[in-house]
Amino acid sequence: MQLTFRPADHLDEAFRARWNARIADKELSLDLGFLGLLADADPDVAYHFVQATDPAGQVRALACCSVAEMRVMRFVPLRVLVLGGTVAAGKAFWFDAEAVDFAAFLAGFEAYVKTAIRCDILVLKEFSPESDAGPMRSISDAGFIAHMCYDRSRLALPADGDMQDFLDSLPSKKRRNLRQVMAQGEAAGLKVEVHRNFDHLVDTAYALYLAVNARATEARTPALPYRLFAALGRLDAARMLTISQGERTVGFGLLLHQRAKLKCLVIGMDYEVSRELQLWYQVVARSIEYAARNGCTSVDLGSTNHGMKRKFGAQHEDIWIAVRHRSRWLTRLLAPLIRHTLASTYRPAGKAAPATPDGR
Structure with missing residues (x-):
């Protein structure tokens, strides 16, 4: 047709x-x-x-x-x-x-x-x-040239469950490790908040995001524009989860929440603080906690670091893109350059090995 x-x-x-x-x-x-x-x-x-x-x-x-x-x-x-x-x-x-x-x-x-x-x-x-x-x-x-670009990680949460139900669903080692991370944050006095209106946080959050984006290895893509961060405060589905140490914001997660779904867009953190308090895990764990508390059954944890997200029980999916010049003969001529550009931009860690029976 x-x-x-x-x-x-x-x-x-x-x-x-x-x-x-x-x-x-x-x-x-x-x-x-x-x-x-x-x-x-x-x-x-x-x-x-x-x-x-x-x-x-x-x-x-x-x-x-x-x-x-x-x-x-x-x-x-x-x-x-x-x-x-x-x-x-x-x-x-x-x-x-x-x-x-x-x-x-x-x-x-x-x-x-x-x-x-x-x-x-x-x-x-x-x-x-x-x-x-x-x-x-x-x-x-x-005539397109295909390339694997991401490891998408998704998490299913128990219906009508809470964070405890989620933790109980994990293998013992994963459950113990996440509880230790969360307890470490609580002992250090980290404060977790979720904001619907976050205009006052954009400058701080954007600086933390740039620090993470500059160190990215799996997806070496340009940083999102500052104007997008500022504009997201107008979107009903947008949330910003922040982690503070005293009066200072040291980590955040930018989220989309609609119906029973939560999507983690980007994360930012202070690397000096993170060396001691594992802020990446703190942000992801607290985002899952927010999702469970608000009736979400599906959490999209994003497209990189699947090896770390496996510790939350996330499922893996290979994501591919395809590229071609409008002219097929030029595509064949430019194929080495296209493949080189894709390989230097997207470096997914690849499908992680399956977890062992004890959760490792």
Whole structure:
């Protein structure tokens, strides 16, 4: 079946209803409010929403992409289109699998981009070999270069449970270690707070975030803009969990909370304090505690450090992206450079070894 893609108005109620039901309900960072903040925070990035209809006029697909300029080797400017944008996670697209397959969706989307959006490089995300074997074959057939970029970590919490129920669900060694970390923080007088309004904390939190981003090894990506941190305070779903030592904020987690889902966006911390008090574990443990206390059954712990997140019982998922120049022959010519750039930017630790029976 041939699909016809057209621009979509993300303020249109019918489009919003489809987007929320098909896409945003599965990934909190694809909420239209969050995507709007991303667009406002970086005026150099343009966001495009599209929908596709079949010959009978039925809506069969939705998608969002961003377009921005980047420089290769500091000199060559290229316009890069990213399905879903560079910040939001998950699949920023949907197609009616009962009527069309991914190959038809991709062909229609590429045809639309060719005539309607000026770009040089196309980046498709996100895909998992465990659930997207068919789409990944279609991506390869279309000449894209695929690369594993993240280790996504997710945690399921007991329904109607609390932090104690969560800890009780862990193997004995994991349970003992996390209790020791939390007790260490309590003994040191660390204060944990969750803020819905956090404008007054943005300057401090952003400095802590930059310290962590500068040391990142698995995903060497540009820091999120300050304007996004400042704008997130306007989003109903946004929360900031802070950990303070005395009057000083020494760690934080930026969270999205909607319905029974919690997503950990970024973490920041004072490394000097963390050497003694394990602030990374403190932030993650207290974020899980907040989720359990507020009826969440699903926690997205983010896309790096899965080896550490295994200690919380998190499940692992490989996340891949795919890159291609608009010209297939140029893709073949540039393939070594594309692979080198992807490998130097994304260095996931890889799938962690399964836990032993005693929880190690």
